[in-house]
Structure formats: structure tokens, C-alpha cells
Amino acid sequence: MEKIVIKGGQPLRGEVQVSGAKNSALPLLFATLLADGVSEISNVPALRDINTAVRLLRELGAEVDVSGDRCVINGSKIRSIEAPYDLVKTMRASVLVLGPLLARFGHARVSLPGGCAIGARPINLHLKGLEALGATITLDHGYVEATADKLRGAKISFDLPTVGGTENLLMAAALAEGETVLENAAREPEIVQLADALNSMGAMIEGAGTAIIKIQGVDKLEPLKCSVIPDRIEAGTFMIAAVITSGDVLVHGAVSADQEALISKLIEVGATITPEADGLRVVGPKKMQPVDIRTSVFPGFPTDMQAQFMALMTRAEGTSRISETVFENRFMHVCELQRMGADIQIDGHSAIIRGTKQMTGAPVMATDLRASASLIIAGLAAENTTEVSRIYHLDRGYEKIEKKLAALGAKIWREEE
Ligand code: UD1
Numbered sequence: 001m002e003k004i005v006i007k008g009g010q011p012l013r014g015e016v017q018v019s020g021a022k023n024s025a026l027p028l029l030f031a032t033l034l035a036d037g038v039s040e041i042s043n044v045p046a047l048r049d050i051n052t053a054v055r056l057l058r059e060l061g062a063e064v065d066v067s068g069d070r071c072v073i074n075g076s077k078i079r080s081i082e083a084p085y086d087l088v089k090t091m092r093a094s095v096l097v098l099g100p101l102l103a104r105f106g107h108a109r110v111s112l113p114g115g116c117a118i119g120a121r122p123i124n125l126h127l128k129g130l131e132a133l134g135a136t137i138t139l140d141h142g143y144v145e146a147t148a149d150k151l152r153g154a155k156i157s158f159d160l161p162t163v164g165g166t167e168n169l170l171m172a173a174a175l176a177e178g179e180t181v182l183e184n185a186a187r188e189p190e191i192v193q194l195a196d197a198l199n200s201m202g203a204m205i206e207g208a209g210t211a212i213i214k215i216q217g218v219d220k221l222e223p224l225k226c227s228v229i230p231d232r233i234e235a236g237t238f239m240i241a242a243v244i245t246s247g248d249v250l251v252h253g254a255v256s257a258d259q260e261a262l263i264s265k266l267i268e269v270g271a272t273i274t275p276e277a278d279g280l281r282v283v284g285p286k287k288m289q290p291v292d293i294r295t296s297v298f299p300g301f302p303t304d305m306q307a308q309f310m311a312l313m314t315r316a317e318g319t320s321r322i323s324e325t326v327f328e329n330r331f332m333h334v335c336e337l338q339r340m341g342a343d344i345q346i347d348g349h350s351a352i353i354r355g356t357k358q359m360t361g362a363p364v365m366a367t368d369l370r371a372s373a374s375l376i377i378a379g380l381a382a383e384n385t386t387e388v389s390r391i392y393h394l395d396r397g398y399e400k401i402e403k404k405l406a407a408l409g410a411k412i413w414r415e416e417e
Contacts, residue, residue, distance in 0.1 A: 001390070082110070153176050272285075291313070364387070
């Protein structure tokens with residue numbers, strides 16, 4: 001197994017390019033299942049989750065050719081409608097094949113994902129929505145079995161704005177008969193990209209990016225050709241890394257409109273953030289102010305940035321409170337940050353962080369994807385050496401992060417344990 005080693009204390013300086021967004025690439029890859037023919041997606045990041053998605057597409061019978069950041073998918077020979085447990089348990093986003101398979105073939109069998117490190121993460125709202133479109137859903141030996149002769153448009157009001165649920169329903173409703181209205185839909189930029197992509201395939205979707213999305217079903221969709229948007233979570237991770245090291249970094253691909261909540265919090269911390277041609281320049285202050293955050297759905301503060309922001313708050317001069325409202329168990333990184341000298345107390349769904357002058361490097365263990373990034377950020381600012389193990393979590397969602405940070409002047413490398 002590999003680990004990441006960091007010798008902290010170097011201010012990050014220079015320019016970094018953000019890769020394509022994992023959370024956009026995954027639904028786009030699965031959206032190709034809606035069309036008979038050859039789709040092509042560019043700016044696909046090289047990540048473990050993308051490999052899992054490609055394995056799943058191949059398992060279903062699609063021919064997939066990956067070369068560099070380009071994925072060519074031939075969806076004309078789909079021969080299976082089943083997403084097996086070993087793939088779904090590796091990556092929950094595999095449940096996004098449910099909507100497309102059901103809409104195109106009238107039948108889908110997808111393993112139930114079960115829990116994960118950050119909480120229970122049910123898919124009840126995906127299933128309730130598909131039932132409203134006329135699907136019959138049964139649970140059998142750990143699998144969701146969905147069937148429908150023809151999906152029919154319906155009004156669906158989500159109990160809470162779910163990103164994956166909105167994506168599954170968008171893809172299913174695109175080929176349903178008549179109009180579907182999604183109320184209380186998720187508004188993340190990845191939803192907007194999926195709706196734009198589906199429209200380019202011939203779908204008729206309006207309102208993506210707002211809480212109400214209207215879809216007029218069509219009979220057939222054409223193959224997809226598109227380029228994945230930059231990863232706002234990767235961009236945000238580099239922005240925080242620049243701030244915690246009192247550095248000066250131009251993050252190419254960071255989009256202000258997608259980062260408003262993070263930008264305003266980093267400015268409160270003391271950072272200077274300036275838009276430049278195709279990105280944001282982030283300059284970190286010498287002294288960091290404590291700031292409270294509360295995660296919520298877009299455009300609120302993203303839960304996927306919570307762990308990284310907590311690492312930053314360990315350096316602030318004072319006490320901050322971070323409240324997690326999206327996932328119930330997303331403080332796994334706290335114990336590891338404590339091993340590096342952080343003063344953090346958990347109080348229900350909140351963490352209270354008393355900033356320490358200097359964190360000290362330690363061997364730590366990544367527990368999930370964003371927790372891994374949090375430990376790397378802490379390591380960049382800590383004294384001495386930090387070793388982060390179990391980095392297979394990191395490789396699910398960050399493309400060559402150690403190489404990108406090293407190019408910015410960090411002393412960071414990967415080695416065999
Ligand atoms: C997506 C992102 C993930 C991010 C999350 C929230 C992908 C591949 N993953 O995950 O990185 O952290 O959005 O921004 O895009 N819920 C239910 N029932 C459901 C569905 C969701 O109760 O049927 C709950 C979840 O348990 C959670 C909340 O809704 O508490 C939000 O989850 P959701 O938006 O669905 O997250 P994902 O799509 O799984």
C-alpha cells in the first residue's frame with residue numbers, strides 16, 4: 001500500500017490546473033447509457049471512481065475506450081441491466097445507472113449501496129421518484145429491481161434536495177412520456193451540467209440550477225459529446241491549501257460563481273481572492289481569523305469542503321464552530337487531526353475548534369475521500385513530517401494531488417508503506 005509523506009512549512013506559490021469534476025463526470029458517463037451509439041466525453045479526470053464507472057459500463061456491455069482525458073463509450077451493445085454489489089459497494093454513485101437503464105430498457109437491477117464512512121446515505125428518494133414515474137420497485141436479496149413498460153411524467157417533490165436523486169430522475173424523466181416536474185431539486189453546478197448535456201442529446205429540460213426543473217419527455221436521445229466542468233471541490237481544496245500556508249496560488253479552473261460560500265468564508269479568514277482570466281488567485285494571510293461554518297446544499301457551504309476547512313481552522317487565532325447538516329457522521333477526520341495536535345471537541349453535529357499556533361506532523365490515516373484532503377492540508381502547515389496512509393480514498397477523487405502540490409513548492413511525495 002502507498003502513503004503520502006509531507007514535510008510541512010512551505011508556503012505554496014505558483015499556478016495549478018484543476019482537473020475535470022468527478023461528480024460531474026460520473027453522471028455524464030452513466031447518461032451515455034440513454035443513447036444508442038457512440039458518445040464522447042473529454043476532460044475526464046484520471047481517478048479510481050472513474051475506473052469503477054468504466055468497469056460498470058463495460059459490465060453492462062458498453063464498449064469503453066479511455067485515452068488520456070477522453071472517454072469514448074459505445075452504448076449500442078448493452079446486454080446486462082445489473083449493477084453488481086462489488087462495484088456499487090466500491091462507489092455509491094453506481095446507483096446512477098438506475099434511471100438511465102430503466103428509461104431505455106424498462107428494467108434495471110442495482111445493488112443497494114448500504115452505509116458508508118460518512119453516514120447511512122439511503123436512496124429512498126431516488127426510488128420514490130422512480131415509482132412516481134410509474135416504475136415498480138422491489139427489493140430482492142440486497143438488490144433494487146425496477147421495471148416499467150413505459151415511464152410516465154409526474155410531479156415529484158423531493159423531501160430534501162438530493163444531488164444523486166435529482167440526477168437519476170433527470171435521466172429517467174428525459175425518456176418518459178409527457179411532462180415531469182421536479183420540486184425541491186438539488187441546484188449544484190453538476191446538475192446544471194447534466195441537464196445541459198441531456199439537452200444536447202435531444203432532451204427538453206428547463207430550470208436546472210433552480211429548485212424546480214421541468215422535463216418534457218422525448219422518444220429517443222442521441223449520443224453525448226461534451227467536456228466535463230472543472231472540479232469545484234478540488235479547486236476549493238487548493239484554495240484552502242494556499243491560505244493555510246500563507247501562500248499565493250492562481251487556481252486555474254476555479255469559478256467564482258460556484259465557490260461563493262467558500263470565497264466569502266476565506267475572505268473572513270483573512271485571505272485575498274482575486275478573479276483572473278480563467279481562475280482565482282488566492283493569497284493567504286499571515287494570521288488567520290476563526291470563522292464559523294454550517295454546511296448545506298448548494299449554494300450553501302459544501303459538505304465536501306467541511307473537512308478541509310476544519311484543517312484550516314486548526315491554525316486560526318481563536319475558536320470556530322463547524323456544523324455539519326448534510327451527513328450525520330462526517331467528523332471521522334477529527335481524531336486524526338487531534339493526533340497532529342489539534343484542539344477539537346465534538347458537540348452533536350458541530351465541532352468546536354480552538355486554533356493552535358503550530359500543529360505537529362504525525363502518522364495519520366485517511367478515513368474517506370475529503371478527510372484525506374483535510375489531513376494533507378493540515379500536513380502542509382504542520383511542523384516536521386506527516387504520513388497519510390490508506391490513500392486509496394484520496395485516489396478516488398483527486399488526480400495527482402501530490403504532484404500538483406509539489407509543483408507549487410510543497411515538500412510532498414508518495415511512497416510504498
Ligand atoms: C453527492 C456527491 C457527494 C456530496 C453530496 C452532497 C456525487 C457522486 N456525490 O452525493 O460528493 O457530498 O452530493 O453534496 O455527486 N438522502 C436521503 N435519501 C435519498 C438520497 C439522499 O435521505 O434517497 C440524504 C443523504 O443521506 C444526505 C442528503 O440526503 O444526508 C444529501 O445526499 P445527496 O445529495 O443525495 O448526496 P449524494 O448524491 O449521495
